[in-house]
Amino acid sequence: MLVNFNEPYLSGNEFQNIADAVNSKMLAGNGKYTKLCQNYFQEKYNFRKCLLTTSCTDALEMAAILLNIKEGDEIIMPSYTFVSTANAFILRGAKIIFVDSRIDLPGIDEDKIESLITNKTKVIVPVHYAGIACDMDKIMALANQYGLFVVEDAAQAIDGYYTGKDGKKKALGSIGHFSAFSFHETKNIISGEGGMLIINDSSFIERAEIIWEKGTNRSSFYRGEVDKYGWIDVGSSFLPSEIIAAFLWAQLESMESIQNKRKELWDLYFTKLRKWSIDKGISLPKVPSYSTNNAHIFYLLCKNNKQRTALLSFLKDEKVIAVFHYLSLHSSTFYSSKYLGDDLIQSDKYSECLIRLPLYYNVDIDRVIDAIVRF
Amino acid sequence: MLVNFNEPYLSGNEFQNIADAVNSKMLAGNGKYTKLCQNYFQEKYNFRKCLLTTSCTDALEMAAILLNIKEGDEIIMPSYTFVSTANAFILRGAKIIFVDSRIDLPGIDEDKIESLITNKTKVIVPVHYAGIACDMDKIMALANQYGLFVVEDAAQAIDGYYTGKDGKKKALGSIGHFSAFSFHETKNIISGEGGMLIINDSSFIERAEIIWEKGTNRSSFYRGEVDKYGWIDVGSSFLPSEIIAAFLWAQLESMESIQNKRKELWDLYFTKLRKWSIDKGISLPKVPSYSTNNAHIFYLLCKNNKQRTALLSFLKDEKVIAVFHYLSLHSSTFYSSKYLGDDLIQSDKYSECLIRLPLYYNVDIDRVIDAIVRF
Numbered sequence: 001m002l003v004n005f006n007e008p009y010l011s012g013n014e015f016q017n018i019a020d021a022v023n024s025k026m027l028a029g030n031g032k033y034t035k036l037c038q039n040y041f042q043e044k045y046n047f048r049k050c051l052l053t054t055s056c057t058d059a060l061e062m063a064a065i066l067l068n069i070k071e072g073d074e075i076i077m078p079s080y081t082f083v084s085t086a087n088a089f090i091l092r093g094a095k096i097i098f099v100d101s102r103i104d105l106p107g108i109d110e111d112k113i114e115s116l117i118t119n120k121t122k123v124i125v126p127v128h129y130a131g132i133a134c135d136m137d138k139i140m141a142l143a144n145q146y147g148l149f150v151v152e153d154a155a156q157a158i159d160g161y162y163t164g165k166d167g168k169k170k171a172l173g174s175i176g177h178f179s180a181f182s183f184h185e186t187k188n189i190i191s192g193e194g195g196m197l198i199i200n201d202s203s204f205i206e207r208a209e210i211i212w213e214k215g216t217n218r219s220s221f222y223r224g225e226v227d228k229y230g231w232i233d234v235g236s237s238f239l240p241s242e243i244i245a246a247f248l249w250a251q252l253e254s255m256e257s258i259q260n261k262r263k264e265l266w267d268l269y270f271t272k273l274r275k276w277s278i279d280k281g282i283s284l285p286k287v288p289s290y291s292t293n294n295a296h297i298f299y300l301l302c303k304n305n306k307q308r309t310a311l312l313s314f315l316k317d318e319k320v321i322a323v324f325h326y327l328s329l330h331s332s333t334f335y336s337s338k339y340l341g342d343d344l345i346q347s348d349k350y351s352e353c354l355i356r357l358p359l360y361y362n363v364d365i366d367r368v369i370d371a372i373v374r375f
Numbered sequence: 376m377l378v379n380f381n382e383p384y385l386s387g388n389e390f391q392n393i394a395d396a397v398n399s400k401m402l403a404g405n406g407k408y409t410k411l412c413q414n415y416f417q418e419k420y421n422f423r424k425c426l427l428t429t430s431c432t433d434a435l436e437m438a439a440i441l442l443n444i445k446e447g448d449e450i451i452m453p454s455y456t457f458v459s460t461a462n463a464f465i466l467r468g469a470k471i472i473f474v475d476s477r478i479d480l481p482g483i484d485e486d487k488i489e490s491l492i493t494n495k496t497k498v499i500v501p502v503h504y505a506g507i508a509c510d511m512d513k514i515m516a517l518a519n520q521y522g523l524f525v526v527e528d529a530a531q532a533i534d535g536y537y538t539g540k541d542g543k544k545k546a547l548g549s550i551g552h553f554s555a556f557s558f559h560e561t562k563n564i565i566s567g568e569g570g571m572l573i574i575n576d577s578s579f580i581e582r583a584e585i586i587w588e589k590g591t592n593r594s595s596f597y598r599g600e601v602d603k604y605g606w607i608d609v610g611s612s613f614l615p616s617e618i619i620a621a622f623l624w625a626q627l628e629s630m631e632s633i634q635n636k637r638k639e640l641w642d643l644y645f646t647k648l649r650k651w652s653i654d655k656g657i658s659l660p661k662v663p664s665y666s667t668n669n670a671h672i673f674y675l676l677c678k679n680n681k682q683r684t685a686l687l688s689f690l691k692d693e694k695v696i697a698v699f700h701y702l703s704l705h706s707s708t709f710y711s712s713k714y715l716g717d718d719l720i721q722s723d724k725y726s727e728c729l730i731r732l733p734l735y736y737n738v739d740i741d742r743v744i745d746a747i748v749r750f
Contacts, residue, residue: 004400006400008397008400008401008402014397015390015393015394018390018393019390022383022385025381025382025383026383026560027560027565027566027567028560028561028568029568054429054430054433054568054612054615055429055612056612057589057612058429058611058612061611065466082589083589083590083591084589084611084612086606087589087590087609087610087611088611090609091440091466091609091611184403185401185402186403190402191402191616191618192402192616192617192619193404193612193614193615193616214458214459214462215458215462215709216458228702230702230707230708231458231461231704231708231710232707232708232709233709234462234465234709235458235462236432236433236459236462236466237429237430237431237432237433237459239568240429240568241560241566241567241568241569241619242567243567243619243622244567244618327603327605327606329606332606332607333605333606333607334590334605334606334607334608334609335606
């Protein structure tokens with residue numbers, strides 16, 4: 001019996017909701033379930049404005065369009081991230097300035113950002129890797145000081161929180177000018193493919209609705225604010241079908257039980273692998289005091305690439321599928337010849353040494369732990 | 376009892392297919408149902424390569440990225456079309472050159488294209504309005520003569536055919552270098568939101584798969600052609616969820632009955648409104664001899680805007696929802712100040728005088744016809 005790396009979890013109401021959407025004769029985007037999901041997120045996490053998108057990639061692209069990113073603009077982000085973080089801005093002609101990860105965390109090293117800011121810098125994109133918060137006080141202070149925008153790549157960060165120096169606990173995604181979430185099937189809350197753009201800077205909300213609806217003022221039209229709708233800006237088709245939104249709404253109804261179960265599994269890994277990891281020289285994930293743990297990823301950090309290869313291979317023989325990621329973007333086939341910055345030693349360390357363990361509602365965690373400790 | 380403008384039709388297997396996708400533990404893109412749909416289209420319509428996308432808009436954007444469209448490039452297309460036809464190229468920095476519609480058809484006037492070609496022209500985008508073919512022999516001849524690419528906007532053209540001078544009947548979408556289809560809920564075959572890019576020029580296939588998969592060679596990786604996948608190009612997340620593909624597959628299983636029913640309804644409108652339309656000076660749709668009729672749209676062309684307003688208003692009072700579209704793009708809020716070309720008289724005529732009647736599987740067509748003839 002194979003232990004898969006990921007399996008989608010169903011709350012039980014997914015089909016009923018889709019059937020309801022069909023019966024309401026509205027299957028395109030921006031219907032009842034889209035609004036239910038968007039309102040849920042706005043109220044629960046204090047996001048200023050939510051717009052569902054077909055993917056987190058598309059949400060990042062929407063942010064880049066809203067920010068009028070153009071050739072010559074520089075965007076600061078970690079190298080240890082998914083390709084979409086960079087592609088969204090490269091599609092607008094921007095240059096990407098990669099920053100190293102922290103020694104203790106795969107996330108961006110906040111203290112290495114300032115020296116990379118130039119008069120061309122327009123945006124900082126912190127990525128809340130594994131749902132663990134970047135130190136947003138530091139990042140927002142830099143943004144304020146240099147007049148930059150912050151787009152939180154919160155793909156993995158649903159239901160995660162940050163507590164800054166003011167002692168206030170804020171949802172990840174509610175802090176930057178924009179943020180982007182993913183509901184890809186590997187995430188805590190899923191809709192197969194799917195995402196969401198958060199617009200916290202209210203000066204961008206009106207244009208965001210237009211770009212979301214293919215550059216038209218259709219949203220205004222349906223609210224009765226204009227008597228016909230037309231083409232008033234660039235845009236794309238960022239809306240997911242109501243089929244996707246209906247599925248997502250069923251997941252949201254089970255948010256608490258999904259999150260509780262994932263945290264329980266995460267804690268089991270942490271407790272049961274602690275002694276073994278020390279013996280092997282392998283590191284377990286760290287959660288800084290300013291961050292909650294949303295239990296999106298449980299990772300192991302091997303002492304070197306050789307050990308990781310051996311462990312992945314051992315687990316494969318045990319029919320347990322664990323995976324590595326990401327390849328540092330600055331050393332990718334696409335970007336290495338364009339990259340002129342310093343070596344990013346920490347980013348390469350996570351690229352070479354990190355393993356993600358299976359973590360989902362119905363995972364047979366005993367099988368995984370049993371296999372690992374026999375390594 | 377309201378007669379809606381559109382209602383989605385279910386073939387009956389949609390939920391069963393989605394449940395099957397869930398049970399196969401694969402809900403992201405490019406799974407079993409995506410492949411089933413893509414293979415179906417490739418085989419039935421002789422498309423070289425199909426890639427499902429989240430929308431027709433996204434398929435057009437993929438084509439623009441594949442063609443390396445950049446600032447200064449000129450793209451020729453009709454003004455009487457949906458905003459996405461233009462936005463996809465504007466997002467890459469291109470300039471849009473709008474062409475008038477034909478006197479007899481809302482589609483692009485093929486004879487007005489050549490005089491607009493300059494040394495900056497890169498692409499011609501014919502739009503098969505209402506699934507009625509543009510005269511592709513003329514367009515492909517111009518493309519060959521001037522070294523241009525052709526992207527068929529086949530959003531409305533599923534199951535439509537063109538017969539050229541060589542007497543061969545070719546599916547719409549199989550003729551240009553690329554083509555883009557829509558499965559939006561108002562189309563003949565639907566998945567709520569959804570689309571498809573066709574790549575007929577095989578030199579673009581390899582890169583298309585990469586751009587589709589966020590700029591990575593993940594498709595190659597899953598075929599075992601490379602041992603890990605990474606970032607090798609720009610890209611976006613163009614793949615729809617398997618939830619969407621599973622829904623679409625159920626529709627394709629009923630393609631024949633859906634198409635037969637729509638054609639029957641279209642013919643009923645045509646037959647029963649013929650005498651009335653002559654009396655009123657209203658035109659019914661024309662289908663040129665080189666084109667089939669895929670029964671996507673049944674439209675009326677009023678003699679002027681005043682008559683259209685009166686007819687729409689009368690139908691609304693009769694609880695029959697009919698609609699107009701499109702506002703000519705060259706006179707839109709977004710583009711009118713940028714447009715320096717000639718007046719597009721035919722395009723404006725369709726903008727001002729065309730009405731789309733309700734046309735879907737379960738429409739109460741007698742109610743609609745009865746209301747119209749009483750006008």
